[in-house]
Amino acid sequence: MSKTIVLGAGIVGLSCAYYLIQAGKTVAIVDPSPEGDKASFGNAAGFAVTECIPAGVPGLLFKLPKLLLDPLGPLFLKPTHVPAMYPWLLEFQRSSSKRRVLEIAPALAALNDRTYKDFAPILRDLEYERHVHNKGCLVLYNDRSSFEKDRFSWDLKAKHGVKFEQLNAHEVRELEPDIGPRKQFGVLQTDWSHISSPKQLMDRFLNWVKDQGTEIIRETAVALEHSERDVSVRLGNGEALTADDVVVATGAWSKSLANSIGDKCLLESERGYNTTFKTPGISLSRELLFAEEMFAVTPINEGLRVGGAAEFAGLKAPPNYERSRALAKLASRMLPKLQTDTGDQWMGHRSATPDSLPVIGSSPKVRGVHYAFGHGHLGLTQGPATGRLIADLVLRREPIVDVRPYGIERFT
Numbered sequence: 001m002s003k004t005i006v007l008g009a010g011i012v013g014l015s016c017a018y019y020l021i022q023a024g025k026t027v028a029i030v031d032p033s034p035e036g037d038k039a040s041f042g043n044a045a046g047f048a049v050t051e052c053i054p055a056g057v058p059g060l061l062f063k064l065p066k067l068l069l070d071p072l073g074p075l076f077l078k079p080t081h082v083p084a085m086y087p088w089l090l091e092f093q094r095s096s097s098k099r100r101v102l103e104i105a106p107a108l109a110a111l112n113d114r115t116y117k118d119f120a121p122i123l124r125d126l127e128y129e130r131h132v133h134n135k136g137c138l139v140l141y142n143d144r145s146s147f148e149k150d151r152f153s154w155d156l157k158a159k160h161g162v163k164f165e166q167l168n169a170h171e172v173r174e175l176e177p178d179i180g181p182r183k184q185f186g187v188l189q190t191d192w193s194h195i196s197s198p199k200q201l202m203d204r205f206l207n208w209v210k211d212q213g214t215e216i217i218r219e220t221a222v223a224l225e226h227s228e229r230d231v232s233v234r235l236g237n238g239e240a241l242t243a244d245d246v247v248v249a250t251g252a253w254s255k256s257l258a259n260s261i262g263d264k265c266l267l268e269s270e271r272g273y274n275t276t277f278k279t280p281g282i283s284l285s286r287e288l289l290f291a292e293e294m295f296a297v298t299p300i301n302e303g304l305r306v307g308g309a310a311e312f313a314g315l316k317a318p319p320n321y322e323r324s325r326a327l328a329k330l331a332s333r334m335l336p337k338l339q340t341d342t343g344d345q346w347m348g349h350r351s352a353t354p355d356s357l358p359v360i361g362s363s364p365k366v367r368g369v370h371y372a373f374g375h376g377h378l379g380l381t382q383g384p385a386t387g388r389l390i391a392d393l394v395l396r397r398e399p400i401v402d403v404r405p406y407g408i409e410r411f412t
């Protein structure tokens with residue numbers, strides 16, 4: 001029986017493994033720390049199916065100087081890292097044109113459209129269905145005029161079938177009484193859900209995959225190699241594992257593996273921070289997004305998770321937990337009764353492409369190598385759809401969604 005090696009045991013790698021196992025493939029997973037503390041374990045828990053607008057939109061470049069001035073603000077570029085990310089920044093600028101945004105939005109929407117369908121069998125097999133809370137997501141603005149400034153994005157979402165309701169200050173508080181007076185306008189995105197705990201989901205997922213007899217190899221993949229017949233993965237211990245197909249699902253760490261067989265891509269770690277307050281002193285029913293301040297608050301099993309930030313400082317710089325503290329301070333301004341004394345801080349690497357589209361597809365250079373990374377802010381939402389598409393590619397079936405917009409070829 002032909003064998004597939006999946007590199008990475010985050011939500012994307014496990015989703016690939018899931019759909020490959022369902023298709024009858026023998027799968028082995030390589031990950032130095034499969035029980036993990038990476039993005040898939042510490043994210044904001046949202047099935048963000050409404051988010052089809054890329055990070056770069058027309059007009060953003062004019063806002064950048066102001067955003068960058070605040071060292072603890074929502075966006076930070078470490079000065080010494082900027083030269084290394086120059087090609088990425090240039091492509092980000094190109095991708096922010098109206099023409100590109102109008103091409104990117106349908107490609108993101110096509111993946112988000114599959115979220116519930118492709119999550120359904122996984123949630124059933126993990127017995128996790130009751131942990132999906134279909135409460136929507138409340139986006140909060142200072143007032144209606146600040147909402148109007150985001151009109152372009154909201155109109156584009158509506159064009160792609162995203163449902164939302166505009167709420168006045170009274171209606172906002174009827175839904176969530178603990179929101180303070182600073183926010184006078186809200187938008188309820190009804191199709192969004194949040195889960196009880198990303199960590200709990202991931203623990204169950206890994207156990208399920210192990211129960212199917214999947215081999216878990218606790219090693220780091222350092223390079224891909226290939227012969228005419230097959231591909232192999234060089235591990236950190238020097239050993240090489242050979243397979244018919246290899247799936248690269250190593251999140252923000254994927255670039256060097258693609259580079260090792262000559263596939264170029266633009267990928268950065270977009271570092272996010274959060275604090276989970278065990279006894280927050282307030283109770284929310286749904287995820288909140290603070291539009292102007294760019295952070296999220298989600299009620300999960302572990303407490304109230306307050307998170308956000310986009311810090312570009314590479315994979316190796318130590319975390320700057322001042323950012324978590326700044327987010328907590330901001331949150332207590334918006335949610336005045338929030339108690340911020342007992343929080344667990346965390347930093348994770350989002351794998352970010354300059355056009356906000358993930359990389360999903362087969363290598364144009366080496367047959368049998370497939371890519372599944374670059375999901376940025378949407379890896380939990382799009383992981384299962386990615387897994388399904390990768391299984392289609394490995395089985396040489398017609399993919400359920402046209403994968404051309406996600407191909408790694410776009411970077412060459």
Ligand SMILES: Cc1cc2nc3c(=O)[nH]c(=O)nc-3n(C[C@H](O)[C@H](O)[C@H](O)COP(=O)(O)OP(=O)(O)OC[C@H]3O[C@@H](n4cnc5c(N)ncnc54)[C@H](O)[C@@H]3O)c2cc1C
Pocket residue numbers: 007008009010011012013030031032033034036038039040041042043044045046047048219220221222249250251252253271272273274307308348349350351372373374375376377378379380381382
């Ligand atoms: C603060 C924050 C909030 C977020 N909120 C949401 C949200 O609400 N909804 C949403 O959809 N998404 C959200 N995201 C994004 C989402 O968490 C990520 O897109 C997703 O977890 C990426 O999954 P992944 O499997 O690609 O990567 P990861 O979870 O990073 O997993 C990669 C795995 O690869 C392994 N690995 C790395 N290098 C190697 C190697 N060389 N060899 C073998 N294994 C290797 C790592 O150990 C890790 O286990 C958020 C992210 C952050 C940071």
